[in-house]
Amino acid sequence: MSYYDFLFAIEVLVGGLLSGVMYSLVAIGFVLIYKTSGVLNFAQGSMVLFAALTFVSLVERGIPFALSLLITFAVMVALGFTIERIVLRPLVNRSPMTLFMATLGLSYIIEGAAQLMWGTQVHGLDLGIDDTPFEVGGILISSFDLLAAGIAAAMVAGLSAFFYWTRIGLAFRAVADDQFAALAVGLRLPRIWGTVWTAAGFVALVAGLLWGARLGVQFSLSLIVLKALPVLVLGGFDSILGAIVGGLIIGASEKLAEVYLGPFVGGGIEGWFAYALALVVLLVRPSGLFGQKTVERV
Amino acid sequence: MTFFSHLKKVAIATAFVLGATAVHADEQYFPLQSYRVGPYAAGGTGFFGGFIDYLNLINIRDGGVNGVKLTWSEGETQYEVEKGVEVYERLKSNPGIAAWNPLSVGIAYAMIDRITDDKVPLITINHGRTDTTDGRVFPYVFPLLLNPYSETSGIVNYIASKEGSLDKLKGKKIVVLYHGSPYGKETIPIYELLAQKYGFELSQIEVPHPGNEQQAQWLTIRRERPDYVVLRGWGVMNPVALKTAQKTGFPADHIVGNVWSNSEEDVIPAGDAAKGYTAITTQASGEQYSVVQEIVKTIYGAGKGNLEDKGRIGSVYHNLGIVNGILNVEAVRIAQAKFGNRTLTGDEVRWGFEHLKLDPARVAALGAKDLFHSINVSWDNHEGDGYVTFQQWDGKKWNVVSDWIAPDWKLLRPIIEKSSEAYAKEKGIKIRTAEDAEAVVSN
Numbered sequence: 001m002s003y004y005d006f007l008f009a010i011e012v013l014v015g016g017l018l019s020g021v022m023y024s025l026v027a028i029g030f031v032l033i034y035k036t037s038g039v040l041n042f043a044q045g046s047m048v049l050f051a052a053l054t055f056v057s058l059v060e061r062g063i064p065f066a067l068s069l070l071i072t073f074a075v076m077v078a079l080g081f082t083i084e085r086i087v088l089r090p091l092v093n094r095s096p097m098t099l100f101m102a103t104l105g106l107s108y109i110i111e112g113a114a115q116l117m118w119g120t121q122v123h124g125l126d127l128g129i130d131d132t133p134f135e136v137g138g139i140l141i142s143s144f145d146l147l148a149a150g151i152a153a154a155m156v157a158g159l160s161a162f163f164y165w166t167r168i169g170l171a172f173r174a175v176a177d178d179q180f181a182a183l184a185v186g187l188r189l190p191r192i193w194g195t196v197w198t199a200a201g202f203v204a205l206v207a208g209l210l211w212g213a214r215l216g217v218q219f220s221l222s223l224i225v226l227k228a229l230p231v232l233v234l235g236g237f238d239s240i241l242g243a244i245v246g247g248l249i250i251g252a253s254e255k256l257a258e259v260y261l262g263p264f265v266g267g268g269i270e271g272w273f274a275y276a277l278a279l280v281v282l283l284v285r286p287s288g289l290f291g292q293k294t295v296e297r298v
Numbered sequence: 299m300t301f302f303s304h305l306k307k308v309a310i311a312t313a314f315v316l317g318a319t320a321v322h323a324d325e326q327y328f329p330l331q332s333y334r335v336g337p338y339a340a341g342g343t344g345f346f347g348g349f350i351d352y353l354n355l356i357n358i359r360d361g362g363v364n365g366v367k368l369t370w371s372e373g374e375t376q377y378e379v380e381k382g383v384e385v386y387e388r389l390k391s392n393p394g395i396a397a398w399n400p401l402s403v404g405i406a407y408a409m410i411d412r413i414t415d416d417k418v419p420l421i422t423i424n425h426g427r428t429d430t431t432d433g434r435v436f437p438y439v440f441p442l443l444l445n446p447y448s449e450t451s452g453i454v455n456y457i458a459s460k461e462g463s464l465d466k467l468k469g470k471k472i473v474v475l476y477h478g479s480p481y482g483k484e485t486i487p488i489y490e491l492l493a494q495k496y497g498f499e500l501s502q503i504e505v506p507h508p509g510n511e512q513q514a515q516w517l518t519i520r521r522e523r524p525d526y527v528v529l530r531g532w533g534v535m536n537p538v539a540l541k542t543a544q545k546t547g548f549p550a551d552h553i554v555g556n557v558w559s560n561s562e563e564d565v566i567p568a569g570d571a572a573k574g575y576t577a578i579t580t581q582a583s584g585e586q587y588s589v590v591q592e593i594v595k596t597i598y599g600a601g602k603g604n605l606e607d608k609g610r611i612g613s614v615y616h617n618l619g620i621v622n623g624i625l626n627v628e629a630v631r632i633a634q635a636k637f638g639n640r641t642l643t644g645d646e647v648r649w650g651f652e653h654l655k656l657d658p659a660r661v662a663a664l665g666a667k668d669l670f671h672s673i674n675v676s677w678d679n680h681e682g683d684g685y686v687t688f689q690q691w692d693g694k695k696w697n698v699v700s701d702w703i704a705p706d707w708k709l710l711r712p713i714i715e716k717s718s719e720a721y722a723k724e725k726g727i728k729i730r731t732a733e734d735a736e737a738v739v740s741n
Binding site: 008119142145218219224255259266270272 | 334338545
């Protein structure tokens, strides 16, 4: 391997890791909800679309950036509490499959509502972040992706601090450990779930802005859940750390596979390679690399 | 589109459906498998908006085609094949169907056998399977103006013109970045053929659907250091390609987009990364053409325009819809000249399409000078030798940057015939003759 080839491999690896952080951003939204309510929220991608479309539509109507951000967050809070009140609360104690199907339906409703409210046009989203690459030791690095990675890291740190050092965070963890025990000590589950959905809405907003700036704000934003699913399988559905590590592994491995294995099998393999990798992990560690092992007494 | 305006549209569409079921004499009906919601709604609203605007213009300005009023109704497909077929089944019993125009490769593929049995034309302007160009095998399918092979030849000819001549392509390196779908892969053999013929080095790289991640592909492109990249994309793949090209330091003015990578929706989300990007088109964009001006004045002036956002008038998809309207209406007009000014059967309209010859003078008379070049359809050539031009994005609008360019039809025809004859053999289809094409079912 020549020095140039070595540099190229490093460049692919770095690009993959940065892409992986973007996948993690979406995956974290799933983890938050799953951790506290056991629901695999398939509507997370639609929430990303809804948040980004709401934000960009407000900005295009002349509302200042910061105010648009605030209004969109308020909308996501309202959406979170509405979902909890109308969809989840009536389905308490139903099977996980019922809850999953409910979020699947919710996904279509949110997608449709987003287009009904804001139209079907494709929008550009400029966050004012320069997207020209810079070179470090012969390797091109995207400044946008690097900043996105920084934002994701800050968000993970913030969420971790929230979970470990606040009373509501403690309540979240209590609910995640045992819902019935949490109820027995007087925790109000509906309020906690509403707050968790709000947090997931906030994650969707951040992911929507960053992904929207990358892809444009359009319907396809909701498809980024497809990138998050193998991350969750690999990292574990209930671990924020798992979402981050899983994202990095998936991002790096799919890019390396596309470049080095792709040419031998006709190319275009990164779409399924991530799932193949996740499947292998599923066979070896069903709860993922960082997921909590469940033991059921029978 | 606001909630209430959407409701209004639904109400109007419902009214049209109800109205269309009671077609009176001297009405010609267009069933529209449109997509106004879902992932490709931006293209669907533009195209079907332009098509309907033109049909409206003919009705309001001319009182229809020689007194025959044009009617239509819409069925929502969301660009999904099964919904497209469902809409076909729902609308096919309406009387006086002129032609189907689904603007979807998948839906068109699913309809070929059905519309052939029905004897009603299926229009796949600028898309569809290439071998349907051969009218000897596909009597009712019309990939008008441009099939994928002609598009490929047009792009290579354009790159050659930038280099000076076709000879100058020798030794150049071209990468084709294609969508991982049957649509994306359709031109692989033609690029290989042209690379051999003109001596350029070729690399074809697939982007898996939907194409929202292309870091690996563009790093590979950077390593290969090509002179040009041809973007054969669709949907979100296009802006992501332009943005990732910028991230990896590849210049946008050396990327040439195909006909489904050439709209405002493909470049606006890419922001500054799209400046200088060039793409092929069969119809220019902009409002300056007479027919578009007439639509603005007559249709939008009367509050009957189909586009919710008037800022999209003259956009790539809107103008494509208008051109599609012109071709459909002129086919009906040509068929009327032979069969009479009345409601025509699908087979009679097929005959009209097979005699659709609009030279530049006739195009100008229709108010479309410089909007598109010409068309020359015959019973065995259902594409009609459409010319192409190239437009460059300046960050706000497309600007035409080339003359009208002719693809190398003579080179492509034997390949198309080989494919269509193989299809005929596989399906047991008898190859048509000119006499067969003149036999028309009139009721």
